[in-house]
Amino acid sequence: MSAQSIYEFALLGSIIRFSDGAPRPPDRHRRKLSAWENNNSGGRLIRKQAERRIGNTVIGASITLHAGDYGSGGVVVLRVHRTFSVDSRLTFAVTERPNVGSVQVLDRPGDDGELVYLASHRADAEEWLKRHGYPNAVLREISADEVAAAVVEGRAAA
Incomplete structure (x- = not known):
């Protein structure tokens, strides 16, 4: 499926895979x-993130994936995010959706909020918020309707 489909149908917290369709080179070819x-x-x-205008420039809609964290001893030194335009030529697939009843912790209200934690339940989300400083955080519980709509609308992602 396309990045546009992920933008339209996938739920925040979903695990997404992307590919250019090229075969994986052998391990001995480290650069390739x-x-x-x-x-x-x-x-x-x-x-x-929806399309937006800054002056005369139009910045297209995009999706952002959290690719990983790097550090040691429980301290994250580097957080890697990958952002893709909805016009990306890569192929995307949803490999895992958030469970019904899980809670999204968003850093701010509105459509521009970024997922900072996906909790298994509301008590877990509230406990996480006590330990981390997000004063404008919003909690959104994943409903069965949202998951069902994502599955039906994004059939190709299943």
């Missing part, structure tokens, strides 16, 4: 493998 991994990976969908 590294380049291939750049276009064939995945992450958790944390943001959907």
Whole structure:
């Protein structure tokens, strides 16, 4: 499916894979493998940003995936996000959807909110918020209707 379909139908918190369709090179070709991994990976969908205008410039709609965290001893030093335009030529697929009853912790209200944590239930989300400083955070519980609509609308993602 396309990045546009992910933007329209996937729920924040879904695990998304993307690919350019090229075959994986052998491990012994380290540079080719590294380049291939750049276009064939995945992450958790944390943001959907609508098209916007800044002066005379139009910035197209995009999706952002959380690709991973790097650090040691429980301290995150580097957080890797990948942002894709909805016009991306890569192929995307939803490999996992958030469970019904899980709670999205968004950093701010509105459609521009970014997922900062996906909790298994409301008490877990509230406990996480006590330990992390997000003063404008919003909690959204995933309903069965949302999951069902994402499955029906994004049939190709299943």
